[in-house]
Amino acid sequence: xxxxxxxxxxxxxxxxxxxxxxxxxxxxxxxxxxxxxxxxxxxxxxxxxxxxxxxxxxxxxxxxxxxxxxxxxxxxxxxxxxxxxxxxxxxxxxxxxxxxxxxxxxxxxx
Amino acid sequence: xxxxxxxxxxxxxxxxxxxxxxxxxxxxxxxxxxxxxxxxxxxxxxxxxxxxxxxxxxxxxxxxxxxxxxxxxxxxxxxxxxxxxxxxxxxxxxxxxxxxxxxxxxxxxxxxx
Numbered sequence: 741x742x743x744x745x746x747x748x749x750x751x752x753x754x755x756x757x758x759x760x761x762x763x764x765x766x767x768x769x770x771x772x773x774x775x776x777x778x779x780x781x782x783x784x785x786x787x788x789x790x791x792x793x794x795x796x797x798x799x800x801x802x803x804x805x806x807x808x809x810x811x812x813x814x815x816x817x818x819x820x821x822x823x824x825x826x827x828x829x830x831x832x833x834x835x836x837x838x839x840x841x842x843x844x845x846x847x848x849x850x
Numbered sequence: 851x852x853x854x855x856x857x858x859x860x861x862x863x864x865x866x867x868x869x870x871x872x873x874x875x876x877x878x879x880x881x882x883x884x885x886x887x888x889x890x891x892x893x894x895x896x897x898x899x900x901x902x903x904x905x906x907x908x909x910x911x912x913x914x915x916x917x918x919x920x921x922x923x924x925x926x927x928x929x930x931x932x933x934x935x936x937x938x939x940x941x942x943x944x945x946x947x948x949x950x951x952x953x954x955x956x957x958x959x960x961x962x963x
Contacts (some may be wrong), residue, residue, distance in 0.1 A: 746892075772950065783941065783954040784893065829892050834882060835907055838952055840892035 742767040744832050746841030748779035753820050754849050760843045761815045762803075770832040772841075773806060775812045778843075779826045788815070820848045852876065854955035856942050862961045869929040871958045875923070875944030881905075882919055882926050885941040893941055894928070898923065931963045 743766040753759050763773075771792040776784035790797045790804045791812065797804050801820075806813040817824055825848045830841040855874040863869050874921070875882050880901050885893035896915065897907040902922040914933070919925040931951055939959050945952040 774951065776954075778926075783956050786951055786953065831864050831901065833950075836900065837895060837898060838883070840894075 742770060742832055742834050742837075742839040744830060744839045744841045745845060746830050747749060749842065750845045750847075752847045752849060755820060757820055757822070759815075759817045759846055760847075761828055761846070762812060763814070763829070763841050764810075764833075765832040766791055767812065767832070767834045768808075768811070770833035772833040773804070774833075774838075775804060775815050776794045776829045776831065777826045778829065789814060792803060795800075817846075819848075822848050822850050824848050837844050854942055854944055854953055856955035856958055857957055859884075859900050859956060860959050860961075860963065863932055865898075866931040868928065869932055869960065870926055870928045871940050871942075871943030871960075873925045873927070873955060875925070876946075876953060877943070879944035879946035880922070881945045882925050883943040883945075884917055884925070886945065887939045887941055887957070889938070896927070903929055929960075931958075935963050936960060937962045 746763045752816045773796035777787045790800050790802050791808050801818045803816040806849045827845050829843050831838045857872050872897050882899045884896045887893045897908045897917045898905040899919040902919045917927045939946045939957040942955040
């Protein structure tokens with residue numbers, strides 16, 4: 741099955757700086773890569789996703805890049821704000837099933 | 851659109867007791883997932899339904915866990931008997947929109963004492 745690795749497990753940045761979270765996957769059949777934000781005690785919320793037919797997607801301060809050849813994709817958050825503090829999960833989908841990374845705990849220091 | 855609904859939100863039971871969780875997916879979503887999320891970890895798939903059929907239950911501990919999806923809509927997940935290591939948040943999710951995005955319910959936090 742698919743194996744998704746996520747790094748780093750924890751990340752602290754100063755408010756206003758950028759944050760980058762990286763994921764790798766193993767199954768070349770994966771063609772959909774969502775990112776979820778999970779605040780403490782709340783459900784994972786889809787924040788951005790990318791499909792294998794594009795290399796980059798941006799939504800305001802959040803962007804995702806995909807390198808199919810290297811089988812890795814990254815989440816970029818610019819101009820970080822304290823409310824960006826949360827756990828972020830990447831996922832890969834080959835077929836119908838979603839495989840999740842282990843999560844990155846992001847802390848934005850005011 | 852209404853989101854994925856789950857109940858109860860919290861449950862505390864003694865080990866060896868039984869417990870059941872309920873999920874109502876987003877209307878029209880054919881695929882329903884049950885995940886177990888242990889504190890500090892990512893969601894782990896327990897079972898996946900496509901309409902009322904099981905697509906994948908390879909990680910479901912079938913000696914104690916069972917799940918069904920009645921008429922391809924609502925679903926229940928049962929644990930019988932519960933163990934201490936079952937303490938976790940049980941998340942239900944559904945997908946099936948135009949782009950197949952997956953949406954999560956609020957989860958049920960289970961504590962087994």
